[in-house]
Amino acid sequence: MTLKKTVGMYESFIRSGRATRSTHYCAGCGHGIIHKLIAEAMHELGLQDRAIIIGPIGCSVFGYYYWDCANLSAAHGRAPAAGTAVNRLRRDAALALYQGDGDLGAIGFNHTFQAASRGEHMAVFFINNATYGMTGGQMAPTTLIGDRTMTTPYGRDPLTDGYPLHVCEVLNQLKAPVYIERVSVADTPRIMRARRAVRKAFEIQRDGKGYAFIEFLSPCPTTLSCDAVQAARFCIDRMEPEFPLGCLRDNSAAAVSRAPRKKSVSVDEFFKRSDSGQAPTAEVDRGFAERHIKFAGFGGQGVLSLGICVAEAARLERRFTTWFPTYGPEQRGGAAACSVIISGAQIGSPVVDSPHVLVCMNQPSYERFAATVRSGGTIIVDSTVQLDVKAPDGVNVFRMPAIDLSLKFGCPKSANTGMLAALARLGVTGLSEEHLLAALDSSFRRKPELMETNRMLFREAQIWMDKQKECSKERLKT
Amino acid sequence: MADRERGLNKPRPLIDADECKSCGRCIQACPSKCLRLSEKLNRRGMRPAEYTGAGCTGCAVCFYNCPEPYAITIEKP
Ligand SMILES: Cc1ncc(C[n+]2csc(CCOP(=O)(O)OP(=O)(O)O)c2C)c(N)n1
Ligand code: SF4
Ligand code: SF4
Numbered sequence: 278m279t280l281k282k283t284v285g286m287y288e289s290f291i292r293s294g295r296a297t298r299s300t301h302y303c304a305g306c307g308h309g310i311i312h313k314l315i316a317e318a319m320h321e322l323g324l325q326d327r328a329i330i331i332g333p334i335g336c337s338v339f340g341y342y343y344w345d346c347a348n349l350s351a352a353h354g355r356a357p358a359a360g361t362a363v364n365r366l367r368r369d370a371a372l373a374l375y376q377g378d379g380d381l382g383a384i385g386f387n388h389t390f391q392a393a394s395r396g397e398h399m400a401v402f403f404i405n406n407a408t409y410g411m412t413g414g415q416m417a418p419t420t421l422i423g424d425r426t427m428t429t430p431y432g433r434d435p436l437t438d439g440y441p442l443h444v445c446e447v448l449n450q451l452k453a454p455v456y457i458e459r460v461s462v463a464d465t466p467r468i469m470r471a472r473r474a475v476r477k478a479f480e481i482q483r484d485g486k487g488y489a490f491i492e493f494l495s496p497c498p499t500t501l502s503c504d505a506v507q508a509a510r511f512c513i514d515r516m517e518p519e520f521p522l523g524c525l526r527d528n529s530a531a532a533v534s535r536a537p538r539k540k541s542v543s544v545d546e547f548f549k550r551s552d553s554g555q556a557p558t559a560e561v562d563r564g565f566a567e568r569h570i571k572f573a574g575f576g577g578q579g580v581l582s583l584g585i586c587v588a589e590a591a592r593l594e595r596r597f598t599t600w601f602p603t604y605g606p607e608q609r610g611g612a613a614a615c616s617v618i619i620s621g622a623q624i625g626s627p628v629v630d631s632p633h634v635l636v637c638m639n640q641p642s643y644e645r646f647a648a649t650v651r652s653g654g655t656i657i658v659d660s661t662v663q664l665d666v667k668a669p670d671g672v673n674v675f676r677m678p679a680i681d682l683s684l685k686f687g688c689p690k691s692a693n694t695g696m697l698a699a700l701a702r703l704g705v706t707g708l709s710e711e712h713l714l715a716a717l718d719s720s721f722r723r724k725p726e727l728m729e730t731n732r733m734l735f736r737e738a739q740i741w742m743d744k745q746k747e748c749s750k751e752r753l754k755t
Numbered sequence: 756m757a758d759r760e761r762g763l764n765k766p767r768p769l770i771d772a773d774e775c776k777s778c779g780r781c782i783q784a785c786p787s788k789c790l791r792l793s794e795k796l797n798r799r800g801m802r803p804a805e806y807t808g809a810g811c812t813g814c815a816v817c818f819y820n821c822p823e824p825y826a827i828t829i830e831k832p
Pocket of ligand 1: 333335337353377379380404412417
């Protein structure tokens with residue numbers, strides 16, 4: 278009969294395609310002891326099917342080799358952010374974070390602090406081994422005063438390196454955490470205390486009661502350059518005076534379980550509802566030649582809304598369509614561009630690298646994108662743009678005084694309407710003028726006073742284009 | 756002689772020599788002092804912990820002190 282064996286872990290650990298039964302940890306490392314406690318609690322509470330453990334960057338980055346439950350990895354110190362996402366999506370999860378003192382106490386501390394302050398539903402297992410193990414023993418926020426590390430070769434000096442960070446005590450300033458305790462795995466009584474704490478943290482998750490935080494003083498014989506027994510003594514003799522063991526807070530009995538999540542609609546359902554009655558659904562039409570269009574200019578010139586307008590016309594015409602904006606960090610004035618695809622079949626990627634049609638409202642966007650236009654394609658530029666950069670062979674360049682026209686009409690923000698008129702007259706979108714005009718109207722749904730002006734501008738722009746055509750015909754004759 | 760007196764039904768630690776990293780935590784922790792380092796080397800080239808053969812009470816202290824998941828199990832025949 279087996280009295281005691283490891284539970285809650287995989288039978289064998291698959292690492293780089295090979296199965297082993299041993300951990301990757303150094304001999305005597307506290308990580309292994311803590312891993313077993315976590316696996317045992319998870320198993321004995323029947324939580325393996327609900328448990329999600331998010332691992333750190335550090336020696337324990339491979340926790341997912343061992344724990345037989347769902348495992349996720351997060352960037353250095355970001356387990357609380359990933360855990361917050363899990364919390365939003367899976368109320369039924371028993372969520373645990375496993376993080377070292379470099380991961381949690383240094384690079385990721387604000388994430389930890391904010392998650393604790395929000396009272397996220399997570400059990401946080403914080404492994405304080407007073408060092409950065411994985412990277413070879415640099416100073417951690419928890420390194421003791423006077424201790425030599427790779428980065429404090431003369432010993433940690435508070436004047437230059439600050440003082441050891443008491444993470445439990447800092448978190449204990451916050452209102453939301455339900456349970457905070459510091460334990461150790463240095464000897465048997467301490468391990469048994471740690472075992473009870475781990476169990477409690479998982480019970481809190483099982484019951485949906487909130488944030489539980491356990492700090493483990495954990496030996497790292499390798500960076501201490503000593504044997505396992507001496508490293509355990511270091512935890513007791515040196516670490517405990519700085520990081521006293523004990524429970525700082527336990528409100529778990531009084532804490533209320535969170536309510537089950539209200540049923541929310543699926544993404545498909547959501548769009549169906551918001552679209553119902555107004556959205557003509559796209560129809561498959563294999564005969565329609567797919568068009569890729571790019572609109573570019575300064576932010577504020579209306580290039581993004583021009584793209585939306587064309588996509589809206591495509592939608593009204595029952596084409597498949599995408600609209601994909603790109604802009605700089607500034608709200609207005611920076612470069613702005615968007616891509617629109619119009620298709621007779623479902624569209625995979627909304628990204629347009631080599632457009633059939635390029636609409637440029639300013640000089641830099643012409644210089645940047647002109648060379649990307651496909652042969653046989655069309656470039657429509659505002660007349661203010663100098664054409665010093667040559668368009669590729671076989672590409673038609675059409676200059677449109679859109680900005681001039683908009684100024685003439687007293688609405689400088691409507692230069693994009695002139696461009697829309699050019700698109701319609703040149704017939705390069707494959708969409709009917711009727712739908713392009715309907716889309717133009719609908720873009721002024723909330724400003725009906727502008728609708729008429731823009732229609733007039735649209736007409737005026739087309740008249741101008743027709744005149745151009747006449748003129749060039751005349752020129753050819755003479 | 757009954758099994759009981761011969762100690763055959765007493766609990767004992769089963770140590771998988773090849774999974775042991777010879778850290779010595781179990782030996783130091785065992786309250787009955789019934790573990791020691793073996794004279795023989797394991798596949799890793801380390802001296803694994805071994806049971807002296809008598810004194811185990813089945814307390815599982817060695818199990819909890821051991822960082823390796825599959826180095827120690829506690830059995831009772
Ligand atoms: C963004 C980023 N910065 C730095 C690193 C390098 N790095 C890897 S592990 C580590 C420290 C881990 O120390 P700790 O959290 O104490 O875990 P331990 O290895 O001691 O268990 C660092 C700085 C990284 N992987 N990613
Ligand atoms: S370096 Fe330290 S923390 Fe990392 S596995 Fe080895 S003993 Fe454990
Ligand atoms: S604690 Fe485990 S790894 Fe260490 S000597 Fe004992 S059996 Fe071996």
